[in-house]
Amino acid sequence: MVPGVLSIGVVGLGVMGQRMLARLAGHARLRVTRVWDENPAVLAQALAHYPLLRAAASAEALIQEPGLHGLYIATPPGPHIALTEQAFDAGLVVLCEKPLTTDFEAARACIERIERERQRAAVNYSLASSTGLAQLQLAFGAGSRRPLGALHGVSIELRFAAWPRPWQSGAGAWLSQRAEGGFSREVLSHFVFVLQRVLGPAQVVRSRVDYPADGVGSEQAVEAELVAGGVTVSISASVGGDRADDNRMLWRASEGEIELRDWFGVTQQRQGERVQSMGDAETLRMNGMTDQLSHWSAMLDGHSHSLPGFAEALAVQKTIEAVLAGKA
Ligand SMILES: NC(=O)c1ccc[n+]([C@@H]2O[C@H](COP(=O)([O-])OP(=O)(O)OC[C@H]3O[C@@H](n4cnc5c(N)ncnc54)[C@H](O)[C@@H]3O)[C@@H](O)[C@H]2O)c1
Known part of the structure; x- marks a missing residue:
């Protein structure tokens, strides 16, 4: 059986969000379907560059979008944990940018939830x-x-x-x-x-x-x-x-x-x-990026992976x- 498409929502379309959009373009399984950035100019720029992308009305609306499998968070650290918690509420698998947070208490509570509920989440240390x-x-x-x-x-x-x-x-x-x-x-x-x-x-x-x-x-x-x-x-x-x-x-x-x-x-x-x-270094970087996307797909499929x-x-x-x- 051919493995199906894994539908990803992206929140945060700055330098790193755009790099990830480029990295995912044309990937066999990981497909970005919805995007959101709180800065309207940044959102408009991403939509102009990738006309097949569709914008959500907010981060909350994106997370609630039917059919999504995963959320990729590329905002600055401040919102990382709150967005992750909302994604878990909606049954999504999370890949979050590093650094995880500067709010250790919120992060500890989130980690307890991950363990208690067996949520799937990783952080992008490439x-x-x-x-x-x-x-x-x-x-x-x-x-x-x-x-x-x-x-x-x-x-x-x-x-x-x-x-x-x-x-x-x-x-x-x-x-x-x-x-x-x-x-x-x-x-x-x-x-x-x-x-x-x-x-x-x-x-x-x-x-x-x-x-x-x-x-x-x-x-x-x-x-x-x-x-x-x-x-x-x-x-x-x-x-x-x-x-x-x-x-x-x-x-x-x-x-x-x-x-x-x-x-x-x-x-x-x-x-x-x-x-x-x-x-x-460049060839090893390309290989590393390909492997990273395979591990991300594995996490979304519920298989073992080596992402942190x-x-x-x-x-x-x-x-x-x-x-x-x-x-x-
Ligand atoms: N893994 C890596 O190699 C790597 C490299 C660069 C940056 N990063 C990380 O990626 C994250 C983003 O960095 P960046 O350089 O892209 O920053 P950036 O400032 O270029 O982009 C952040 C974007 O997030 C948006 N944003 C902020 N709060 C938001 C919210 N609540 N909802 C929606 N959008 C929101 C901003 O409008 C901005 O467009 C950081 O955590 C950074 O440390 C990781």
């Missing part, structure tokens, strides 16, 4: 479906035969020429404000997700965060040390300077190392061997908020 994460699991995850020996340390380095990055310049003001935005929640969280998926929960040992003096703007630099699975994790991230954007996560072990670079790029080196690339659940995403967010809180 590295969940990456070759890099798979390699790290093989080398250092639970049950690994440790082909690279004992893990000695992990470092995460992030550089941003400007924040927000140029491709996000159309995003709302929230992205550059410390209440909901900033590079730690936006970018560092992806690498903390990878860290915690492989090694389990991380604790903040110390963290120094530089904020602009205006009391509103998001962080400009973070220097932190964490510990996860008994291993020291160093974080160094900053905005500005004359370097181009760069991200790098290095896992150093007794007999080799694995480096994630430029999101999906991954290289591995075993003692005495040449550095081996697992493929160029809400509890895993909240654990990431707790670590990020602890980093942002600072610790001497």
Whole structure:
């Protein structure tokens, strides 16, 4: 039997919502049927670009639309949990953008509901479906035969020429404000997700965060040390300077190392061997995106999948908020 079309409603059509619309265009099973954005100009622009899409009258109306299977939430973090709860009330499966929330209490109640009612929900940490994460699991995850020996340390380095990055310049003001935005929640969280998926929960040992003096703007630099699975994790991230954007996560072990670079790029080196690339970053990114959509379909079908659940995403967010809180 040919599996049927899975009908998706999308709330939030800003930078990320539009990226997802493009990613889903032409997908064999996942089909966006209804969209909504509270900004009429943004909604009109999406409809002009995708004439087959139909707008709902509100987020509530979209969620109540008959025939929908799932909701994809790409608003800023504030409405994530409330929209998720409404989607569950309507029997929908939820894929929500990260960061899950900054309201931990609401998130905890939502996670209790997911467990109690066996609701299906995931958070879009795109590295969940990456070759890099798979390699790290093989080398250092639970049950690994440790082909690279004992893990000695992990470092995460992030550089941003400007924040927000140029491709996000159309995003709302929230992205550059410390209440909901900033590079730690936006970018560092992806690498903390990878860290915690492989090694389990991380604790903040110390963290120094530089904020602009205006009391509103998001962080400009973070220097932190964490510990996860008994291993020291160093974080160094900053905005500005004359370097181009760069991200790098290095896992150093007794007999080799694995480096994630430029999101999906991954290289591995075993003692005495040449550095081996697992493929160029763009090809690995495309493969990761295809896998992600397969896992999303599997979740909608009620099958097992490897997308991060809400509890895993909240654990990431707790670590990020602890980093942002600072610790001497
Ligand atoms: N997974 C990733 O790689 C990735 C990348 C970029 C952004 N994100 C995440 O995606 C989310 C959106 O980010 P963005 O860059 O697209 O932001 P954005 O500001 O460009 O877009 C957000 C859109 O949501 C709309 N909106 C806000 N509240 C709404 C509501 N209650 N109902 C309907 N529409 C509402 C706004 O009008 C806006 O158009 C954020 O949580 C962000 O962290 C994830």
